[in-house]
Amino acid sequence: xxxxxxxxxxxxxxxxxxxxAILGIMAFADYFFAIPILHSAVxxxxxxxxxxxxxxxxxxxxxxxxxxxxxxxxxxxxTRRILSAWTLFLMYLMAILGLxxxxxxxxxxxxxxxxxxxxxxxxxxxxLAFFITSASYRAFRARNFExxxxxxxxxxxxxxxxxxxxxxxxxxxxxxxxxxNVPIVxxxxxxxxxxxxxxxxxxxxxxxxxxxxxxxxxxxG
Amino acid sequence: MEGEVMVKELDxxxxxxxxxIVVGAPLIRPLGxxxxxxxxxxxxxxxxxxxxxxxxxxxxYGVGAASWPEHGPSNIAVLxxxxxxxxxxxxxxxxxxxxxxxxxxxxxxxxxxxxEKKTYGVxxxxxxxxxxxxxxxxxxxxxxxxxxxxxxxxxxxxxxPLMKNVKSAEDIDLVVATAYCEPYIRQFYTPYGVPVAIxxxxxxxxxxxxxxxxxxxCGMLAGIRGAAEYxxxxxxxxxxxxxxxxxxxxxxxxxxxxxxxxxxxxLTKERSGR
Numbered sequence: 296x297x298x299x300x301x302x303x304x305x306x307x308x309x310x311x312x313x314x315x316a317i318l319g320i321m322a323f324a325d326y327f328f329a330i331p332i333l334h335s336a337v338x339x340x341x342x343x344x345x346x347x348x349x350x351x352x353x354x355x356x357x358x359x360x361x362x363x364x365x366x367x368x369x370x371x372x373x374t375r376r377i378l379s380a381w382t383l384f385l386m387y388l389m390a391i392l393g394l395x396x397x398x399x400x401x402x403x404x405x406x407x408x409x410x411x412x413x414x415x416x417x418x419x420x421x422x423l424a425f426f427i428t429s430a431s432y433r434a435f436r437a438r439n440f441e442x443x444x445x446x447x448x449x450x451x452x453x454x455x456x457x458x459x460x461x462x463x464x465x466x467x468x469x470x471x472x473x474x475x476n477v478p479i480v481x482x483x484x485x486x487x488x489x490x491x492x493x494x495x496x497x498x499x500x501x502x503x504x505x506x507x508x509x510x511x512x513x514x515x516g
Numbered sequence: 517m518e519g520e521v522m523v524k525e526l527d528x529x530x531x532x533x534x535x536x537i538v539v540g541a542p543l544i545r546p547l548g549x550x551x552x553x554x555x556x557x558x559x560x561x562x563x564x565x566x567x568x569x570x571x572x573x574x575x576x577y578g579v580g581a582a583s584w585p586e587h588g589p590s591n592i593a594v595l596x597x598x599x600x601x602x603x604x605x606x607x608x609x610x611x612x613x614x615x616x617x618x619x620x621x622x623x624x625x626x627x628x629x630x631x632e633k634k635t636y637g638v639x640x641x642x643x644x645x646x647x648x649x650x651x652x653x654x655x656x657x658x659x660x661x662x663x664x665x666x667x668x669x670x671x672x673x674x675x676x677p678l679m680k681n682v683k684s685a686e687d688i689d690l691v692v693a694t695a696y697c698e699p700y701i702r703q704f705y706t707p708y709g710v711p712v713a714i715x716x717x718x719x720x721x722x723x724x725x726x727x728x729x730x731x732x733x734c735g736m737l738a739g740i741r742g743a744a745e746y747x748x749x750x751x752x753x754x755x756x757x758x759x760x761x762x763x764x765x766x767x768x769x770x771x772x773x774x775x776x777x778x779x780x781x782x783l784t785k786e787r788s789g790r
Contacts (some may be wrong), residue, residue: 326707341655342662345648352613352647397669399613399645400620408581408617416581424766428535429528432773436781446778450771456718456741459764461552468552479722480729487726 312504319502359386448474526780531773538769542761549761556721556728557745560692560713560735561597567689569602572682574656576693576700578611579618583717587694588618589743589756590715592626594692597750599630604678605640606688608664610652611695616644616668626754637676644668650699657685657703657710685710690734697724701732715742739763 318340324330325337359382366379392404437443454460455471500506567573575595579587598605609615619642624631634640643664646652655663660682661673673679681687685708693700697714704710711734716724718739727733737746740763743756 338655338658338662341648341651341658344651345646345655345663348647348649348651399616400668405617405621408614409621412614413581413584413618413621417584420582421585424539425532425535428766428770428773429531431770432526432531432777435774435777437778438781446774450774452722453767453771456721456739457764457767458549458551458741458744458760459768462549462764472554475722475725476729480725483723484726 308507308510309504311510312507316502316504319498323498323502356386356390359383448478526776534769535766538765539762542765543758546758547761547764549764551744551748551757551760553745553749554742556733556736556738557742557749559728560594560737561746561749563690563711563713563734564594564597564601564603567601567603571603571689572606572687573598573603574606574608574688574691574693574704576608576610576691577619577623578609578615578694579623580612580614581618583695584618584622585755585759586717586739587715588622589740589754589759590737590746591623591694592754593743593746593750593752593756594715594737595623595627596630596752597746598692599627599634599640600750603689606678606682607640607642608656609645610649610693613645613647615694616642637671638678641676641678642668650703653699653703657708660684660687684708696720697727697733697736701727705732713737718742 321333322337322340325333363379363383367376367383370376370379389404389407392401392407393399395401395404435446435449437446451467451471451474454463454467455475460467460471497506501509575598577591577595579591595605607619609619631640636642644667646656646664648655652663660679664673664679666672667676685704688704688708688710691700691704691710691712692715693712694715695717697712697716700712700714705712712732713735714724714733715737716739718741721736721738721742724733724736724738728736737743740756740759743754744760745756747754747756
């Protein structure tokens with residue numbers, strides 16, 4: 296259970312809620328109203344946010360060092376210790392080489408990136424194609440009217456998206472183009488406007504302190 | 517329940533093998549299928565063609581290694597077009613920290629012959645990766661010199677000739693970005709009226725059609741298909757065109773499997789008397 300007896304002002308939930316409300320309303324108001332003093336303050340806040348975002352990367356390095364360092368120091372399983380040590384070694388190697396000037400484009404960093412990340416990342420991503428192929432065979436079934444409409448629309452859009460669609464029949468491009476420009480636009484607009492209204496409601500709840508779930512992130516609850 | 521037996525008999529490994537063949541074979545021997553040009557791609561091409569000499573273009577090359585096949589060829593094709601025109605380019609990566617590395621290792625070699633005709637600092641400038649994403653966009657749009665203090669080589673922004681007259685989004689004539697379009701619409705198009713074009717994933721195309729329809733996006737390249745169309749338009753075949761046939765055949769395979777799956781499903785239902 297979280298202990299918050301009010302003795303530490305830094306741990307009081309009112310402080311982050313108040314800061315969020317003030318800064319959120321400032322940024323919100325600046326978007327709609329031309330108030331010079333507010334504009335200047337929000338402009339500075341934006342620069343602070345960029346700096347904090349950069350600092351968050353450093354925090355990521357610290358966090359990974361603590362997590363894997365703990366495994367290396369305390370774990371009894373030698374395999375886990377070796378893997379954690381290897382992870383730390385690679386992380387620091389990439390971080391150090393990445394910081395060599397010119398930052399992130401030094402030849403040694405580029406070589407390491409090209410031979411590891413640039414090869415592994417698309418490989419993992421491309422495995423999705425095999426999964427989707429198998430899943431489409433198993434999942435896309437015309438079980439009822441709605442599912443049938445969904446299935447036919449999906450096939451039309453796929454044939455529109457693939458160059459072979461126009462080669463098979465020029466009408467598929469026309470049909471696909473109509474589907475993209477009329478029903479899809481209508482449906483997407485409805486979703487977007489709904490989501491925007493939802494975001495606005497969430498923003499108002501956050502500014503007024505009614506939404507505070509984000510404060511509990513990381514402490515289990 | 518014979519039908520169900522048929523469904524189970526279609527081994528996933530067979531599907532994987534078929535996919536491997538239909539994706540791999542056209543990469544080795546392209547089919548050269550005709551490629552109709554779609555409206556959002558043509559719109560971006562026409563927009564760049566209509567830019568007056570000396571126009572300022574903010575080009576965001578936030579390509580990650582995983583999304584390279586979807587974004588990389590589009591980035592190369594549009595950059596080739598922009599560099600063939602008399603426009604000034606501000607290069608930046610906002611979406612991912614991987615951008616500068618992939619720019620240096622893959623994009624730059626592909627556009628080297630175009631860059632040779634341009635002068636760094638006068639015709640183009642590279643600011644590398646800037647953290648903060650949408651907040652960074654807002655800061656750049658508001659005050660370029662404050663948000664981008666030095667370029668990727670550490671040169672102060674005030675000393676870069678190209679940047680002398682670029683103070684805010686009001687001095688930018690076009691934004692071409694990678695990945696998501698909404699933040700750019702919010703930070704460049706809506707407050708300043710700067711035209712925005714996007715190079716995105718193929719799956720995002722239907723979701724972005726309302727922005728095209730409303731004029732908030734002046735063009736869109738979606739996935740390999742978009743890149744292939746753009747390469748056709750500028751007459752410079754690249755990765756996009758060579759991958760387009762693989763895309764076609766893989767889509768056909770998926771459609772064929774969906775049809776087979778449904779035939780088996782109907783047969784199963786009929787045989788089980790439901």
